[in-house]
Amino acid sequence: MKGIVRVNRSEKKKKRLVDRVFRTSEKLVVKHPWFARAYTAFFHKMTIDEFAMVTIPKGGNVVNIGCGSLPHTLIILGNVRDWQFLGVDKDKGAAKAAKKLVDYYHLSNRIEIQWSDGLDFDVSLFDLIIVSHGVEPKTKLLEKLGKEMRDDCLIVYRTIWKSLTKVYGKEPVPKTLEMIDSYDRIDGVRSLLLAKTKTTK
Numbered sequence: 001m002k003g004i005v006r007v008n009r010s011e012k013k014k015k016r017l018v019d020r021v022f023r024t025s026e027k028l029v030v031k032h033p034w035f036a037r038a039y040t041a042f043f044h045k046m047t048i049d050e051f052a053m054v055t056i057p058k059g060g061n062v063v064n065i066g067c068g069s070l071p072h073t074l075i076i077l078g079n080v081r082d083w084q085f086l087g088v089d090k091d092k093g094a095a096k097a098a099k100k101l102v103d104y105y106h107l108s109n110r111i112e113i114q115w116s117d118g119l120d121f122d123v124s125l126f127d128l129i130i131v132s133h134g135v136e137p138k139t140k141l142l143e144k145l146g147k148e149m150r151d152d153c154l155i156v157y158r159t160i161w162k163s164l165t166k167v168y169g170k171e172p173v174p175k176t177l178e179m180i181d182s183y184d185r186i187d188g189v190r191s192l193l194l195a196k197t198k199t200t201k
Helices: 002-029 033-053 072-080 092-104 138-148 162-168
Strands: 061-065 084-089 111-115 128-131 154-160 177-184 189-196
Touching: 033 072, 033 092, 033 177, 061 072, 072 084, 072 092, 072 111, 084 092, 092 111, 128 138, 138 154, 138 177
Parallel strands: 061 084, 061 128, 084 111, 128 154
Antiparallel strands: 154 189, 177 189
């Protein structure tokens, strides 16, 4: 048992380190509009392909929990989908930087940014919830979403390829949620489309 605990702690440390590097990189990139555009362009096609599995009403409300300093998902979707978007992040600096970038792209009429912790956020008004890869604690957040989201709401939950669990550790989905589709992105992220399990509806 002790060996298992040490492995789990090691996996968590690795994940925290990788997430920290990713967040720091975004904060540096967002300061330079040219790099921000190139960064967003890199993710453009995979994001369009990823969200092809999502169907919600025209004008639907979408929230991205953990949007980060560079909310490229919202910027990309804001240009191609007829939805209303809200990005939230518990890092005040990240939320401030994200708002500036949304203004830079002239998308403030479609995308709002808010400084907020996803664990304290009211998700009952949304048709779609996007859970970013670096969000923690994921299990606790997913449990909250399974209880508080609307019955017809969907979740795009970004986890990792199965082959990368040795680096990040397993990121389980609670029983209150079920996978209805998935998309493996080229950046090592596995995007799961989740809904409330039928037994909990």
